[in-house]
Amino acid sequence: MAGSSGKAFDFKLFKRLLAHTNKYRLTFYFVAFAAIAMSVLGVLTPHLLEAAIDKAIIPKDWDGLVFYISLMVIVLVAEVIFQFGFIFYANWLGQNVIRDIRVKLFNLMLSFKMKYFDKSAVGRLTTRAVNDIETIASIFSQGLFMIISDLLKMLVIAGVLLYKSWEMALIVFTILPFLLYATRVFQRAMKSAFEDVRNQVANLNSFVQERITGMKIVQVFAREETEYKAFKEINERHKKAWIKTVWYNSIFFPIAEMSSSIAIGLVVWYGGLNATQNGEITLGIVTAFIQYAQMLFRPLRQIADKFNTLQMGMVAANRVFKILDTRSHIADNGLIELNQTTGLIEFENVRFGYNEDEDVIKGISFIVPPGQTIALVGATGAGKSTIINLLSRFYEINSGDILIDNVSIRDYTLPSLR
Structure with missing residues (x-):
């Protein structure tokens, strides 16, 4: 640097x-x-x-x-x-x-x-x-x-x-x-x-x-x-x-x-x-x-x-x-193009924090079946927008995994995911 x-x-x-x-x-x-x-x-x-x-x-x-x-x-x-x-x-x-x-x-x-x-x-x-x-x-x-x-x-x-x-x-x-x-x-x-x-x-x-x-x-x-x-x-x-x-x-x-x-x-x-x-x-x-x-x-x-x-x-x-010289990028190592999707979304024990020593999302897990709509309800700062940002890989999760159609979002190319 x-x-x-x-x-x-x-x-x-x-x-x-x-x-x-x-x-x-x-x-x-x-x-x-x-x-x-x-x-x-x-x-x-x-x-x-x-x-x-x-x-x-x-x-x-x-x-x-x-x-x-x-x-x-x-x-x-x-x-x-x-x-x-x-x-x-x-x-x-x-x-x-x-x-x-x-x-x-x-x-x-x-x-x-x-x-x-x-x-x-x-x-x-x-x-x-x-x-x-x-x-x-x-x-x-x-x-x-x-x-x-x-x-x-x-x-x-x-x-x-x-x-x-x-x-x-x-x-x-x-x-x-x-x-x-x-x-x-x-x-x-x-x-x-x-x-x-x-x-x-x-x-x-x-x-x-x-x-x-x-x-x-x-x-x-x-x-x-x-x-x-x-x-x-x-x-x-x-x-x-x-x-x-x-x-x-x-x-x-x-x-x-x-x-x-x-x-x-x-x-x-x-x-x-x-x-x-x-x-x-x-x-x-x-x-x-x-x-x-x-x-x-x-x-x-x-x-x-x-x-x-x-x-x-x-x-x-x-x-x-x-x-x-700053290296602050989301690694785009995925090889799969997300051209079509059935709509299956899974969060598996996802943990995330804006600061490394302070988790905002603490081991959350849920499934959104294809064709269904769910509502994220909570007070300001509860993490509703954060979950959407994690799904689009605007931030990297600390642990766990997020899947779309049973494939980790890390395996998709960033442009096709977003």
Whole structure:
């Protein structure tokens, strides 16, 4: 069964989720390629800007400037095309995956024992089948591929920075360990916060659904004020769960922004001094480094934001997979098709209880001959509806046997029995 993990990221759960993309492998590969292409194209723009400044603007070479501007336009157009393909097909992939999971989940729920629904709140199951599965789609549209693209972009930028000026690259890199540590702490905190959020959403949905469905009972027993107070408490817990995520975001993102500004300031200071003293660093390199530094820190901030999205999707996936791993079915091992029946029904010392340690039906035996009608009479909760449910095998009996035409109902196929 899928379980909750204390890890910031559950790779086993993630691998299981990715298995649902096998049907759409070509689309998956295209989206991954588009993400990589966007990261590479994004890195080219500052390099072309550097070349335009040093080789065209400062020497006042008009033809060279037109050439570099043309290259930048081509790169921009290519980036837009890949971005369009990425956005469309990433969302297309996500929607197809959750459609398959939702169909699989609903088909499984159709075969669950009635006992499972007796113990599971309808609102929670609705949340799993609708809200949680919809959240899983964001893993593909906003989380996974964008994180891959940003990580690759950061790796390429780091290599370019070292190539252009290792001194200024080291200035930028000195800020990274602090920001990486803050990101790691943020990820762990957000995982716990989002698990709480999903639980509170499920509690709220369950409470509202059950009270609206049973509104007649609420009003008959004059429980409006009691239920109103209970709703306010649940709603307050829901609000606090969300505020916790806002609190973590409000701490992390200003820290990330400040780190980026410090790195850019140090780059301008060192690079500017070197350029004014006719060193190896040019005005174009300083300009490119400013953009590269922003591009290096921005993905790190965005990765944290996208990790929020990915983490919410993973929490939702874990909850959905828990239901998919549930084994609560009536065994359909019968081989006999009940196409025609004489109508002979026998209960032989049948015992049954909704709870294992508490029998509701205690050794009941009776025979209903063909063509006869009998009445089951008793107070509410005496077991009248239970006997009909047992005859249709909506519940499994604890002991004894039920026969139709001298054949145990276990020997009939479920569809023909019902």
